[in-house]
Amino acid sequence: MxxxxxxxxxxxxxxxxxxxxxxxxxxxxxxxxxxxIGLLDCSxxxxxxxxxxxxxxxxxxRTVLRALADGG
Numbered sequence: 001m002x003x004x005x006x007x008x009x010x011x012x013x014x015x016x017x018x019x020x021x022x023x024x025x026x027x028x029x030x031x032x033x034x035x036x037i038g039l040l041d042c043s044x045x046x047x048x049x050x051x052x053x054x055x056x057x058x059x060x061x062r063t064v065l066r067a068l069a070d071g072g
Contacts (some may be wrong), residue, residue, distance in 0.1 A: 013034040023068050034064050 005013065016036030020028040037046055038061030050057045 019068070031064050031068065034060060035068065038064070 012033065015034060018031040019035045020032040020059050023032070025032065038057060047057055050060065
């Protein structure tokens with residue numbers, strides 16, 4: 001699937017899949033994709049989108065990682 005995306009998107013998907021596997025998830029969810037994006041130096045577009053939504057990208061990443069660690 002990732003061959004349909006540019007390099008940066010492919011890296012985010014691979015990081016998300018890795019996160020899902022580490023968490024023992026049967027499927028990759030949106031929360032894993034957020035972590036995958038957060039683990040990268042996310043693109044200017046992704047960062048601008050999050051900031052336009054008044055979301056701090058690093059705070060979002062920390063929150064998702066904490067929720068995943070707590071089993072959420």
